[in-house]
Amino acid sequence: MVQQSEIIALVLAVALTPMVIWTYSGIDLPRKPLLAVGLLAMLGAYAATVAESFVAPALCNLLEHGLFALAGVCFAVLGITVLLRRLATDDEDGR
Amino acid sequence: MIRVFDIIATVGFGVALVAAVALAIAARKPSTRRLALLVVTAMGIMTVVSLYHSMSWFPSYGAEDLTEDYAQILFLPLMLYAMGALYARSEAERAERARASVDALSSRLAASLEELSDSRLRILQSLSAAVDARDHYTAVHSLGVADYSVAIGASLGLHDRLGTLEQAGLLHDIGKIAIADAILLKPGPLTESEYAEIRRHPEVSAEIIGGGSVLSDLTAGIRHHHERWDGHGYPDGLAGEGIPLEARILAVADAYDAMTTDRPYRDSMTVERARTILLMERGKQFDPSMVDALIALIDQGIVTQHAYADSGRR
Numbered sequence: 001m002v003q004q005s006e007i008i009a010l011v012l013a014v015a016l017t018p019m020v021i022w023t024y025s026g027i028d029l030p031r032k033p034l035l036a037v038g039l040l041a042m043l044g045a046y047a048a049t050v051a052e053s054f055v056a057p058a059l060c061n062l063l064e065h066g067l068f069a070l071a072g073v074c075f076a077v078l079g080i081t082v083l084l085r086r087l088a089t090d091d092e093d094g095r
Numbered sequence: 096m097i098r099v100f101d102i103i104a105t106v107g108f109g110v111a112l113v114a115a116v117a118l119a120i121a122a123r124k125p126s127t128r129r130l131a132l133l134v135v136t137a138m139g140i141m142t143v144v145s146l147y148h149s150m151s152w153f154p155s156y157g158a159e160d161l162t163e164d165y166a167q168i169l170f171l172p173l174m175l176y177a178m179g180a181l182y183a184r185s186e187a188e189r190a191e192r193a194r195a196s197v198d199a200l201s202s203r204l205a206a207s208l209e210e211l212s213d214s215r216l217r218i219l220q221s222l223s224a225a226v227d228a229r230d231h232y233t234a235v236h237s238l239g240v241a242d243y244s245v246a247i248g249a250s251l252g253l254h255d256r257l258g259t260l261e262q263a264g265l266l267h268d269i270g271k272i273a274i275a276d277a278i279l280l281k282p283g284p285l286t287e288s289e290y291a292e293i294r295r296h297p298e299v300s301a302e303i304i305g306g307g308s309v310l311s312d313l314t315a316g317i318r319h320h321h322e323r324w325d326g327h328g329y330p331d332g333l334a335g336e337g338i339p340l341e342a343r344i345l346a347v348a349d350a351y352d353a354m355t356t357d358r359p360y361r362d363s364m365t366v367e368r369a370r371t372i373l374l375m376e377r378g379k380q381f382d383p384s385m386v387d388a389l390i391a392l393i394d395q396g397i398v399t400q401h402a403y404a405d406s407g408r409r
Contacts, residue, residue: 009168016171023178028185035178042170065100068145072107075138079114086121 006053010046017043031081038074041067101149108145112138130180137173140166215309222303223265229272230279236352240264243348243389244341246398250388256341263316263341264348270299297321298330316341320349323380335382343382347373347389350381351398366399 020039029035045067052060115138119131144166227234241264248260271279274296278289285293301318304310319333319342326334338346354369364372370393377386392398 005165005168009171012168013171016175020171020175020178023175023182026182026185027178028188029181039171039174046167062097062100065097065104065148068141068148069100069103069107072104072111072141072145074107075141076107076110076114079111079118079134079138083114083117083121086118 006046006049010050013043013046029078029082030085031078034074034078034081038071038078041071041074045071098149101145105142105145105149108138108141112142126180126184130177130184133173133177133180137170137177140170140173211309218309219262219265222269226266226269226272233268233271233279236356237265237268239352239356240267240345240348243351243398244344246392247344247348247385247388250392251344251384253340259312259316260341260344262310263313263320263345266304266310266313267300267317267320267345267349268296269303269317270296270301273299294321294329313341315339316345318342320345322346324382325379328380338382343385347381347385350376351389366393 024032024036024039027035045064048060048064048067052064112135115131115134119128119135122128122131223234223237226237241261244260244264245257248254248257253260274292278285278292281289297318297320301314304317305314316339319328319331319338322328322331322333322338322342323346324335324338324343326332328338351369351373354364354372355366357363370390373381373386373390377383389398
């Protein structure tokens with residue numbers, strides 16, 4: 001049975017996606033594609049969460065958790081990259 | 096398998112959370128810290144949600160639903176807000192980089208212009224020295240023409256062209272260095288062929304000046320300073336306003352200086368006599384407005400005979 005919170009999450013994700021895409025284009029970030037993959041994985045996970053109430057529950061559940069894992073890895077690599085870049089910049093500045 | 100995914104997600108979001116916390120701590124600007132804290136919140140939510148998924152000992156499924164599903168809703172708006180802040184910061188950094196590039200370019204341009212100006216001055220000095228070494232009279236005459244041209248230009252409000260007029264005046268006869276002494280310094284009247292040789296000097300001057308691109312803006316005035324308002328001048332027979340403005344000014348200044356100084360073949364005229372001839376040639380040899388300007392300067396006592404008249408003309 002699909003839950004209200006899952007529907008809200010998916011609708012919100014779909015509604016915000018155009019703004020995310022527009023904002024994404026103007027961002028300067030090292031390894032920027034990881035941000036796109038992470039956000040897409042989150043969107044896919046929301047969709048799989050809703051879909052599992054209607055079709056192939058086991059597969060959709062696996063997909064949901066797999067996409068969350070993918071998003072987690074993307075954000076972890078992105079976070080470490082930004083942090084290392086920041087530390088390197090500080091070293092160059094002599095701080 | 097699902098449990099493995101959940102653990103990977105927990106570790107992944109957890110690492111991102113730690114990195115965001117470190118960035119927030121290391122941030123020097125408040126705006127950067129706010130941005131990092133937004134990411135800390137978003138990653139914190141997803142770390143907790145993933146923990147809910149992976150911890151089999153979590154108290155009840157119902158409690159997981161309430162916290163996990165509603166918490167997830169916050170993730171995307173938080174990330175979007177963080178991206179918006181990052182977007183604004185990226186724009187500001189791009190603008191700053193662009194400004195820095197423009198500043199650097201301006202500095203280099205200013206340095207290049209200064210260098211160009213120095214080169215121009217050095218070339219002018221070298222050419223003037225060459226004229227002086229070859230023909231002292233022409234060098235002194237050129238100083239007079241430069242002064243009169245500047246005075247006429249200033250009286251006509253041509254303040255942005257005074258530098259060009261002065262330099263064109265100094266170099267307008269440089270082509271005479273190519274004329275043989277026997278013709279250039281001949282005390283008596285010239286033969287037809289000698290006069291033809293003399294008439295080549297504006298073209299030769301323009302060729303000398305035009306060869307150095309730094310002075311190429313002087314070429315038109317120099318080449319055409321012997322054109323006549325009625326079209327009977329040389330080298331191209333231009334007429335009226337078809338003659339470049341600098342050339343029309345140089346023509347009047349050149350004639351006035353030539354008339355009021357001693358030449359190898361005749362003594363100088365009085366200012367009054369030169370004034371009369373200028374008026375007679377107004378609209379024939381000379382541009383009427385240039386004659387009017389010079390006459391006004393003569394009548395006001397601003398132009399008489401130039402200061403170099405007695406400085407060693409031969």
